[in-house]
Amino acid sequence: MIHNLKRAWADMVMPILQRPKRVQVAALCYKETPEGKKVLLITSRDTGRWILPKGWPINGKDGPGSALQEAWEEAGVREADIEEEPMGYYEYVKGLDNGVTVPVETQVYMTRVRDLAGKYPEVDERTRKWFSPSEAANLVDEPDLKDLLRTF
Structure with missing residues (x-):
């Protein structure tokens, strides 16, 4: 019996606990204003917390x-210059x-917004x-994202 429990732990439970992080991509959308840089945040659909537009990598x-693509669908970013x-x-x-629940590592790409659409897929x-970068840093939950926004 103990042998079976150890084997179940090693073969089923440990792989779940040690699975690699999944990867998402995010657009740190910003614009230059006379008052300095402004960062575009959106609310999440489930909890309403402030986040960057982000999602799973798209085939192709x-x-x-x-x-x-996520910046367009979630925030209406029609035209932008994005870093490689x-x-x-x-x-x-x-x-x-x-x-x-799964651990996720999110790659953040600087995205200078040139135009926003009034109508876009997730507008409703x-x-x-x-927000200013410091305001945005105070609104997001993730500590590493707070740091990125503060240094922006």
Whole structure:
């Protein structure tokens, strides 16, 4: 019996606990204003907390392309210049629809916004708003994302 429990622990439980982080991509959308840089945050659909537009990588698109697609769908970013390399990373635990949680590492791409649309796929599901980087850092939950925003 103990042998079976040890084997179940080693074969089923430990792999779940040690699974690698999944990867998401995010767009740190910003604009230059006379008062300085402003960062675009959106609300999450489930809890309403402030977040960056982000999502899973999209088949056929690279990291920046996927992040830009998420910025369009979630925040209405119609035109933007996005950096090719991530400016940084942050980690969080994502709750999936089936109730399971998974660790996620999010690659953050700097995205200079040139135009926002009034109508976009998730306009009725989220709120978007511009903040100073320090205000944005105080609104997000993830410690590493707070640090990225403060150094921005």
